[in-house]
Amino acid sequence: MTGPTEVLDCLGQRCPLPVIALARRLPELPVGAVLRVLADDPAAAVDIPAWCRMRGQEFVGRVSPTSYDVRRER
């Protein structure tokens, strides 16, 4: 698997800011692109996968304690 298309640095941001940043940026990337979100708010571990489910985007996985990969599906 190749690395992420782009990295979104949300370190130090509290909920729901990382999810807002993700929602703003992902649609600007081409379908199939992977956005890596860096976030150290513990809520991100719950809210990024939940956002993907609600929005029909693919949650690829948590690749480190503070980074989450999301693929644009549509």
Next chain:
Amino acid sequence: MTVTGAYFDAATAAPLHPVARQALLAALEDGWADPNRLYTQARRARQLLDAARAVTADILGVRPDELSFTASGTAAAHAAVLGGLAGRHRAGRTFVHSAIEHSAVLHAAQRHVAAGGAAASVPVDRLGRLDPDAWAAAVAAPGVGLAALISASHEVGTVQPVAAAAEACAAAGVPLYVDAAQSVGRTPVPEGWSLLSASAHKWGGPPGVGVLVVRKGTRWESPYPADERESGRTPGVLDLPAVVAAAAALRAVTADAAAEATRLRALVDRVRTTVAATVPDVEVVGHPTDRLPHLVTFSCLYVDGEALLHALDRRGFAVSSGSSCTASTLRPSHVLEAMGVLSHGNVRVSLHRDTTEAEVDRFLAELPQVVADLRAEAGAAGL
């Protein structure tokens, strides 16, 4: 003090029932003595305590000598977990519990682990319901001392399969502790448990009264220094007027429970369907039907939970939230986390006997704009 505005946080503390207020004032007059002494005033206090215990035990379907009052629901939960484990320490030192127990139970579990014991958490599904197969496997594992299952989630309202969980425990020879704080006074608790706890201020009694039931034949050993009161299960003198008031409130709410559950369930259903229809990007969480009658939870995408609570408070709505920004720990609710549902922008609405249809309708009318304003402020409108 009269509560103004719409109070929607009965799952934290229900307003004092008028019957409890009357009983409290009466018991302050002649229930102040120590019931363990041997003079007239003490005998009067003893009569009040015995009557309160008899009423409460009857409603819970247990024997009076199985029921002890405690200083709070939290104290009762701690005593159930630590005492239940201590009584079974030769049989096993593992504490099995659902992932969605109340923090009082989880904190007792942490204490048990810190003292050299073990704990195993059993997952729930997206609707907040216990995984029955994982539960059966966990309680059947070697070395389990006690298992704990909340009767229904205090955060999302999903009723737990207590009867099935109790069967699995019985088959494995493991006692089951049920935290029934959100159910007692509202819905019946299934049979099959060995230990149970409840909290009076959840049913309209005063704060500072908990209930601990230890069924006959259950091994239970006090985690506290020795004290003879309440069958040796509660250290210290009880707040007897509050206990009397709690029992009076329980009797009153139990008499109305079926009708009240029907009324509140209709309001909760209205909240669930209306919020989902009128607030964009909202996740209404918990089981749609197998749920507590008075409690509903939803999460609003892109909204800060603390800001939402304050905005609702300004409009006269008191609600609670499982969002991390509203917790001192800065962690999201472990219940929402275990369910894998959105944790930010979370609101729990819990209703009670004074809740009116008009209050709920005003909330439903104002909520969409409150959420829209907060999203606009956060620059998240239209995402």
